[in-house]
Amino acid sequence: MQEQEEALENNDVDRYMETMHPESPIYDSTESVTNQLLQNYDPQLDIEVTSVSIDGDTATAETTQETRIEGSDPEFQENRADITHELRMYEGEWRVYDSTINSREAL
Numbered sequence: 001m002q003e004q005e006e007a008l009e010n011n012d013v014d015r016y017m018e019t020m021h022p023e024s025p026i027y028d029s030t031e032s033v034t035n036q037l038l039q040n041y042d043p044q045l046d047i048e049v050t051s052v053s054i055d056g057d058t059a060t061a062e063t064t065q066e067t068r069i070e071g072s073d074p075e076f077q078e079n080r081a082d083i084t085h086e087l088r089m090y091e092g093e094w095r096v097y098d099s100t101i102n103s104r105e106a107l
Contacts, residue, residue: 023097044067047063062084081102083100
């Protein structure tokens with residue numbers, strides 16, 4: 001999760017996508033949304049992993065993510081979200097396979 005945070009803050013879509021499992025059902029949409037986000041904003045993320053459970057080659061990470069942007073833009077709603085990430089092993093590394101937003105609130 002920290003690598004995702006750093007990649008976004010450095011406007012590095014390729015590095016961000018390296019944290020995603022290439023067979024993920026959300027891979028293409030994640031790449032599209034990430035490109036759009038970085039083209040329009042300078043995001044600042046704070047991701048806190050609140051718990052992790054591992055079952056073989058699958059893991060679940062519960063996180064709280066705050067997303068803010070530099071400057072002000074009425075079209076962007078800064079927010080805090082509780083997200084569950086499913087991770088799967090790929091080439092010896094944990095990669096995000098799927099994500100579910102459990103709740104989101106405006107900041």
